[in-house]
Amino acid sequence: MHFHHHGYVSGDPRVQPAAGVGVDRPTQLPDEVDVLIVGTGPAGMLTAAQLSQFPGITTRIVERRGGRLEIGQADGIQARSVETFQAFGFAERIIAEAYRITEMAFWKPDPRNPSNIVRAARTLDDPAGISEFPHLIVNQARVLDYFAEVMANSPARMAPDYGYEFRGLEVGEGDYPVTVTLAHTSGPDEGRERVVRAKYVVGADGARSKVRESIGCTMAGDQANHAWGVMDVLANTDFPDIRLKCAIQSHDGGSILLIPREGGHLFRMYVDLGEVAADDRGAVRKTTIEQIIAKANAIIHPFTVDVRNVAWHSVYEVGHRLTDRFDDVLPAELGTRTPRVFITGDACHTHSAKAGQGMNVSMQDGFNIGWKLGHVLEGRSPESLLSTYSAERQVIAKNLIDFDKEWSTLMAKKPEEFNSPSELEDFYVSTAEFPAGFMTQYAPSMLIGGRAHQELATGFPIGKRFKSAPVVRVCDTNPLHLGHQAAADGR
């Protein structure tokens, strides 16, 4: 941290001096903006937090809700995401309030008495020490709070514009070629439309993205959905691994993914409700909390879960689906023009929650597009840089969906269907790098060099993230992490 260039900074060094568009930032959404982000989920907020470091750029982020998210569904934070939080300056704080996953347990039917489950294995979460940061569970709402703080403390003094719904957009010509139609969602102007013109638009508006629809992307994938009953509960239980992440399989094919929650008291159970039949017509969604609890108790027999308080529960269906592209450039137009509209996160890819990947991949989408927009708008990079976003991230989403399919299928298998007794935990351990977020490797492009000379730097694969190394700084003999010296400050 280098905040005393010009003498003392008496206040909080994390609060940067306001600059550029942050000096007299209009509280009302302007008619013309450089970047308009739609949606304040993890992908949108990270993009906004990154762009807030560029005080020369007018970025606004609109949200349908009237204010801050109270409770989000997502909670799995892979180590790669914590590395990203470090670059934004809040890793140590979010770690302090999160649940930390250090081991995972696998429970299966007792071979001698299959109606009982027994602990089959316990595996280290990061046996190879792939990151200096831990794997966490913390509610998505808190992740968004920290990004909001980064934005508020940034030179651009950014804050979300709540209460605007996205209706549609058109890409035309001129300095602000994207014409976006929004509508007020509340207050005296409820329903009234509002037009904002933008240089670029980022759609971070979730699985039912209207920005995606407006640029004509299609979602391809599963015909059928899979259903889960999810509950965050306080309970009395004799299940010994209740404070560990567990995959639990019973003899009749029922399965639970158990995730302890931050704070030390709540835990979450994902109870598998199976493939949703084509003629289901929403019937599965009528599964009651009592039915979910009963099913959980049947699966963990001979243990019991006596639920005393349900903090939150839901039944949801999801299929594996992926959009064909992440921007508005049609395949036929590739190379003839650069994109103006981008989609990120759930707008691009949907999958199960079982691998704890969604929020993480979404944030990395946001990181990828954020700095690129900043550098193109500042004139440091050519517009063609923006085409690398879809090229890089579409492949990652494809890999994610393939991985999640395999993991979900394995978790749904009946014991007798496994090729080996330890197939599930073997898969988990052998692929640990993927869900931890470290298998991202971009192909050669205008950003990534070819691999012709890779042998000159073995251990540093071209196109992958650098692993941070502990070093000692000569001038003050301080032990530091080399990787932590690079902040997400836009440089």
Next chain:
Amino acid sequence: MHFHHHGYVSGDPRVQPAAGVGVDRPTQLPDEVDVLIVGTGPAGMLTAAQLSQFPGITTRIVERRGGRLEIGQADGIQARSVETFQAFGFAERIIAEAYRITEMAFWKPDPRNPSNIVRAARTLDDPAGISEFPHLIVNQARVLDYFAEVMANSPARMAPDYGYEFRGLEVGEGDYPVTVTLAHTSGPDEGRERVVRAKYVVGADGARSKVRESIGCTMAGDQANHAWGVMDVLANTDFPDIRLKCAIQSHDGGSILLIPREGGHLFRMYVDLGEVAADDRGAVRKTTIEQIIAKANAIIHPFTVDVRNVAWHSVYEVGHRLTDRFDDVLPAELGTRTPRVFITGDACHTHSAKAGQGMNVSMQDGFNIGWKLGHVLEGRSPESLLSTYSAERQVIAKNLIDFDKEWSTLMAKKPEEFNSPSELEDFYVSTAEFPAGFMTQYAPSMLIGGRAHQELATGFPIGKRFKSAPVVRVCDTNPLHLGHQAAADGR
């Protein structure tokens, strides 16, 4: 952290729910309070932060200044204090913004050419690993900010009452036996007196404490003061250890204590100006910044310090002085009544800044009296507990002053006066536990058991702090520090 007892806490878990006196806390200073703290330095703010965890107790802290301290002189934070910060929940953040001392260098005259200095030794700051926390340099103003945040987030929602000067007090009878006269220091009421009645008063009002005066304590110690020129500067220099803490001695007896400052750019030099003559009449205080810089350059020859910006500088005189008692109970009254008025920090002990002790010992004073007042006022402990404060802390202050005298004398010695060439660094290393804050050992009392059975727990000396141990929690396999599970929450 256990903040989800009753379901989700959607917001920042560090913000506790308001309770008791914090639910409808009056913004104006009330006429009657349980505890009145005078002064918002480190001792006062720590006492207030501790008492803010007791929502059944009305504590107010008054300050002569109109608002927050902008720049404080003190900056040395020993590892023991960082342990205390951990208990208040802000260790990781203050570490992230502080300068960290990992080694200290000793520079002396080159034996072959005494007009040049050479590096004689470098020593590890904590060679024995006495604490899991580092030794820091960070401006006192930031320490106070963090305590203010703890108070604001506490159940009692405490905030300092700025703009009140202490005039005097009398201890009488009744439920609120201490009658305190304050005066407004600014605004329309400037100079107007205000009476507040309190159950207890804590004087944290510095070296010229009027609370001390009002309870008739005397300060005994040195006749003469020692003078230092201190400057926080930005400079160009070829001195190689400019980012290390250094003790620098020149051939003619001049010496510098060099302290790099947080942020990576500023450094502080304490330049020894010698014993102040009896007939000095303030002459030494007229030493100019140019004279200090010239003296610094003379001492570090053959290196130079080209000062480009002076962020802050001062000339100050200080003697080693200690008050005879830390409360209002006269020696003749001991055992006949319990104290009502306490003094803490600089009000009790003054000494040089060379050992970086002042703020630390002051904060531990505040910690000692804070929890005791809380428990007595809640009726959990007898009033006699309060007598242990003076008994415990007066000895600590005496030890501090003895240590500081020895260290200051050594640092002021001419090279030819040393008994051995490495006397200075040998002293530093052999006594490292003292300035790190770990030599505090309280004598047997109503709180501290006798040492008859010490052999049953060797390595855990009775009356000393427990060193934290790294442990693994069985239920979730998380690696934790045992000592960090105890928060400064009043329990």
